[in-house]
Amino acid sequence: MKIWAIAGITFKEAKRDRILYLLFFFAALGIVASRALAVLTVGDRVKIIKDVGLASISVFGVLMAILIGTGLVYKEIDKKTIFTLLAKPLHRAEFILGKFLGLVLTLFVMTLAMSLIFLAIVYAHTLKIEGVLLVAVGYIFLELVLITAVAVLFSSFSTPILSSLFALAFYLIGHLSWGLELIIKKMRPGAGKALVRALYTFLPDLENFNFKTEVVHGLPIPPGIYVSAFLYGVCYTAFILGLAVLVFRRRDFI
Amino acid sequence: MGKRVSAKKVPAALLLTVFLVATAAAFMALKVGADRIVRKKLPGSSIIYIPSGKFLKYATFGYRSLAADVIFLWAIQYYTTPTIDDRFDHLDHIFSIINELDPRYQDPYEVGALIAVQEAGDTRAAFAILDRGAANNPDQWVYPFNAGHVAMMTLKDFSLAEKYFEQCMKIPGAPEFVERLRANALFKKGDLETSWETWLDIYNRAADEEMKKIASNHLYNVKATIDAAALEDAAAKYRERFGHLPASLETLIRTGFLREVPKDLDGKDYVYDPVTGDVKTVVSPWRR
Numbered sequence: 001m002k003i004w005a006i007a008g009i010t011f012k013e014a015k016r017d018r019i020l021y022l023l024f025f026f027a028a029l030g031i032v033a034s035r036a037l038a039v040l041t042v043g044d045r046v047k048i049i050k051d052v053g054l055a056s057i058s059v060f061g062v063l064m065a066i067l068i069g070t071g072l073v074y075k076e077i078d079k080k081t082i083f084t085l086l087a088k089p090l091h092r093a094e095f096i097l098g099k100f101l102g103l104v105l106t107l108f109v110m111t112l113a114m115s116l117i118f119l120a121i122v123y124a125h126t127l128k129i130e131g132v133l134l135v136a137v138g139y140i141f142l143e144l145v146l147i148t149a150v151a152v153l154f155s156s157f158s159t160p161i162l163s164s165l166f167a168l169a170f171y172l173i174g175h176l177s178w179g180l181e182l183i184i185k186k187m188r189p190g191a192g193k194a195l196v197r198a199l200y201t202f203l204p205d206l207e208n209f210n211f212k213t214e215v216v217h218g219l220p221i222p223p224g225i226y227v228s229a230f231l232y233g234v235c236y237t238a239f240i241l242g243l244a245v246l247v248f249r250r251r252d253f254i
Numbered sequence: 255m256g257k258r259v260s261a262k263k264v265p266a267a268l269l270l271t272v273f274l275v276a277t278a279a280a281f282m283a284l285k286v287g288a289d290r291i292v293r294k295k296l297p298g299s300s301i302i303y304i305p306s307g308k309f310l311k312y313a314t315f316g317y318r319s320l321a322a323d324v325i326f327l328w329a330i331q332y333y334t335t336p337t338i339d340d341r342f343d344h345l346d347h348i349f350s351i352i353n354e355l356d357p358r359y360q361d362p363y364e365v366g367a368l369i370a371v372q373e374a375g376d377t378r379a380a381f382a383i384l385d386r387g388a389a390n391n392p393d394q395w396v397y398p399f400n401a402g403h404v405a406m407m408t409l410k411d412f413s414l415a416e417k418y419f420e421q422c423m424k425i426p427g428a429p430e431f432v433e434r435l436r437a438n439a440l441f442k443k444g445d446l447e448t449s450w451e452t453w454l455d456i457y458n459r460a461a462d463e464e465m466k467k468i469a470s471n472h473l474y475n476v477k478a479t480i481d482a483a484a485l486e487d488a489a490a491k492y493r494e495r496f497g498h499l500p501a502s503l504e505t506l507i508r509t510g511f512l513r514e515v516p517k518d519l520d521g522k523d524y525v526y527d528p529v530t531g532d533v534k535t536v537v538s539p540w541r542r
Binding site for chain 1 (some may be wrong): 266267270271273274277278280281282284285286287288289291292293331335337
């Protein structure tokens with residue numbers, strides 16, 4: 001109950017944030033402008049619209065998660081409202097989870113709104129509602145949930161600017177960690193290879209949530225990957241939140 | 255009171271640690287599992303969205319050269335990974351990006367062309383890369399030289415090879431042997447007259463005996479080829495009229511098909527085979 005109360009307040013607080021609407025405006029602009037970009041191509045215009053639309057949802061969603069998420073806990077500490085909250089019978093883990101869920105709810109509403117605009121633009125070109133696109137959007141949302149957890153983690157012990165940089169680095173690492181796989185294939189067996197493999201397994205692999213190419217080109221997606229990617233996202237998010245709680249429990253505000 | 259709080263905190267911290275270890279183990283196991291699932295890919299889908307270097311250079315915030323280095327390093331890894339079946343599909347595109355970002359970066363032109371010829375078997379891409387290298391670096395003779403080499407040795411397009419060698423010769427610093435390669439390309443493409451003139455010019459300008467000998471051997475070869483063609487042509491006409499090949503080359507003079515039988519550059523007679531009609535030199539041009 002306490003978690004949901006904090007989540008509700010966080011949601012209310014986030015929806016008053018102007019940066020949220022600014023990012024939403026640019027996301028909507030990106031999705032709508034995909035029509036103009038499609039005119040520049042030769043051949044399949046709908047592909048360009050789908051690519052740009054999904055990219056807009058993903059990029060601006062990540063920016064929302066990072067820019068709002070990194071200030072969530074810090075603001076409470078900076079404005080000293082944390083003292084009022086922690087004086088109540090409220091566990092610090094509940095506080096972190098409440099903040100996290102509040103932002104996840106905000107992102108859910110934003111993703112839903114961006115998806116509706118996106119589907120409307122696609123509908124205007126194909127005259128059919130392509131529900132399969134929602135698979136890609138769903139996993140983009142799962143990625144945003146993980147990024148939110150990361151933003152909350154860094155926000156619990158660092159300033160918003162540094163937290164934003166760290167969270168952005170996490171996002172970039174998550175999308176580039178597949179490069180380690182190529183290195184592993186070229187390395188000789190030994191301790192170095194084992195170390196790189198361990199690093200590769202531990203580092204986030206956000207490509208697990210990337211179904212954009214498959215959805216846009218209508219490629220078959222192996223059923224196992226849905227469950228696997230979903231569980232991977234849930235477990236990684238739980239791990240990051242666990243870390244955030246661990247850090248926040250030890251935090252001294254005086 | 256303080257003791258009670260810390261006693262409460264210990265199991266909570268322990269639980270949290272166990273939770274962290276469990277979730278980390280779970281997501282690492284899931285990651286290993288997810289890697290085993292083969293996902294369909296579009297041919298070249300991993301690189302198809304890399305924009306043209308013309309546009310990319312504006313997005314590198316002044317780090318164009320660094321961006322070229324990074325893409326080049328990545329390209330080397332990418333093209334040496336045999337498990338990517340479709341890796342050569344956008345070879346020219348990838349190297350054009352590097353070339354656009356840093357037009358004076360020499361290695362990518364040579365390495366790109368090498369990959370195109372040796373690995374991809376795509377001479378069109380090799381010529382595109384080398385042509386870009388020559389256009390962006392007009393002071394470098396190595397690009398038209400390499401293109402000429404590919405045209406001569408791989409494509410066996412001697413006209414194209416001759417064109418590239420001629421382009422290479424005009425660049426200051428080009429080695430003198432390129433002129434000889436051009437003369438050889440002219441010979442192979444069948445332009446015997448220009449080849450003769452070129453070899454004669456090389457012979458007359460030769461600075462040492464060794465060079466004179468090389469040019470002389472080629473001149474011998476060109477003359478022998480011209481003479482042999484004329485003799486074989488006369489023998490073929492003789493066969494058309496009489497139904498059989500002449501017994502000797504002198505027969506061609508007696509019957510009016512030839513005014514005289516030419517001799518090779520050393521003044522020796524050619525060897526005629528009355529069974530096949532072939533005309534050869536007494537010795538190999540390279541063993542005179």
